[in-house]
Amino acid sequence: MNTSQSSATTRLLSLDALRGFDMMWIISGEIIFHALAKASNVPLFGWMSDQLHHSTWNGFTFYDMIFPLFIFIAGVSMPYSLGKQLENQMEGNLQKAKKNIYRSLVKRTLILIICGMVVNGLLKWNDYEHTRFASVLGRIALSGFFAGIIFLNSKLRTQLIWFFGLLLGYWTIMMLIPVPGHGAGVLTPEGNLAGYIDRLFLPGKLHRIVYDPEGLLSTIPAICTSLLGVFTGRFLRMSAPKWTILRKSMVILVVGILLLALGMLWNNVFPVNKPMWTSSFVCVAGGWSLILLFVFYFVIDVVGLKKWSMPFVWIGMNSILIYMAAHGVVNFESTASFLFGGLIKNAPELWQPVWLGVGILLVQLALLYFLYKKKWFLKV
Numbered sequence: 001m002n003t004s005q006s007s008a009t010t011r012l013l014s015l016d017a018l019r020g021f022d023m024m025w026i027i028s029g030e031i032i033f034h035a036l037a038k039a040s041n042v043p044l045f046g047w048m049s050d051q052l053h054h055s056t057w058n059g060f061t062f063y064d065m066i067f068p069l070f071i072f073i074a075g076v077s078m079p080y081s082l083g084k085q086l087e088n089q090m091e092g093n094l095q096k097a098k099k100n101i102y103r104s105l106v107k108r109t110l111i112l113i114i115c116g117m118v119v120n121g122l123l124k125w126n127d128y129e130h131t132r133f134a135s136v137l138g139r140i141a142l143s144g145f146f147a148g149i150i151f152l153n154s155k156l157r158t159q160l161i162w163f164f165g166l167l168l169g170y171w172t173i174m175m176l177i178p179v180p181g182h183g184a185g186v187l188t189p190e191g192n193l194a195g196y197i198d199r200l201f202l203p204g205k206l207h208r209i210v211y212d213p214e215g216l217l218s219t220i221p222a223i224c225t226s227l228l229g230v231f232t233g234r235f236l237r238m239s240a241p242k243w244t245i246l247r248k249s250m251v252i253l254v255v256g257i258l259l260l261a262l263g264m265l266w267n268n269v270f271p272v273n274k275p276m277w278t279s280s281f282v283c284v285a286g287g288w289s290l291i292l293l294f295v296f297y298f299v300i301d302v303v304g305l306k307k308w309s310m311p312f313v314w315i316g317m318n319s320i321l322i323y324m325a326a327h328g329v330v331n332f333e334s335t336a337s338f339l340f341g342g343l344i345k346n347a348p349e350l351w352q353p354v355w356l357g358v359g360i361l362l363v364q365l366a367l368l369y370f371l372y373k374k375k376w377f378l379k380v
Helices: 013-040 043-051 062-086 091-119 136-153 156-176 193-201 219-237 245-266 279-302 307-317 319-329 332-345 349-374
Strands: none
Touching: 013 043, 013 062, 013 279, 013 307, 013 319, 013 349, 043 062, 062 091, 062 136, 062 219, 062 279, 091 136, 091 319, 136 156, 136 219, 156 193, 156 219, 156 279, 219 245, 219 279, 245 279, 279 307, 307 319, 307 349, 319 349, 332 349
């Protein structure tokens, strides 16, 4: 067990693995476990299949955590990527370095927003009213952009003020500003303020008709999800002798549990809700994100067990590429059917979707392994 190794300058394998674990569920993992639940009638698989659906409105499932976990991980990466660019710079060079970073942040944000619209079908163009402009990648872009601006221009104390200020401010306006025809503090799909803002100002088609889960106002608390990752990344980069990686892992676990408890308490007055990205949702999702990071960090970086995680690393190192490929750019199901169709047809009919899902995952892993060995990574 390595308890003293500094992670201030090294790349965290555990973070890449956690990103890949997160992405795996939405590229093929959910297909496998939904099929397993139907084929096996095993209660565990049935429960896992239920967890791989979003909550209808209020509530929290594992599937609700996948998106905020990705934003959190992007935030953790920020002190590593941006911090290295700012370190050891003289005053004049520091300003120049910041300008370069701002330029990169704007470029990354615009590219991700456009990629998100492409995933939504922008290139199929079915007129303005039927085109959805909000997207998962767009929210990742905007939350990371504003968190990056806060990180670059403030000390930790001010960043914490931003974090709690945005969460409390969002709670306040969602509860106190009235929506015409509904009133104030009505947290229904039709009556909540975030949905109303989407109907007024969000261009194109709304994903849920009366609101969009990646809408405008609900992006504000998503910035806090990214900031929570920034705080974690800053902490992991600390190189003080007393902060061994074992001690860091324990702190991450404790803070995760405390944040989870805070979110469940807040749920009593501001429900945990992913479509509105409520402040309590930020805390609950953030708590689980920290707990999952603890598991991966402890096993991979502290204990040193790494080989098992490599398939997740292959996914995590090209997460944006595989996300776009699996969501309309590449038909992995057809490829898997072409390669493994003969074998799959020999399986019992009820189990064929399970093996098809496994085949899809194998094709994706083969592609990602090839890209990993070639060191070809889509970086935005």
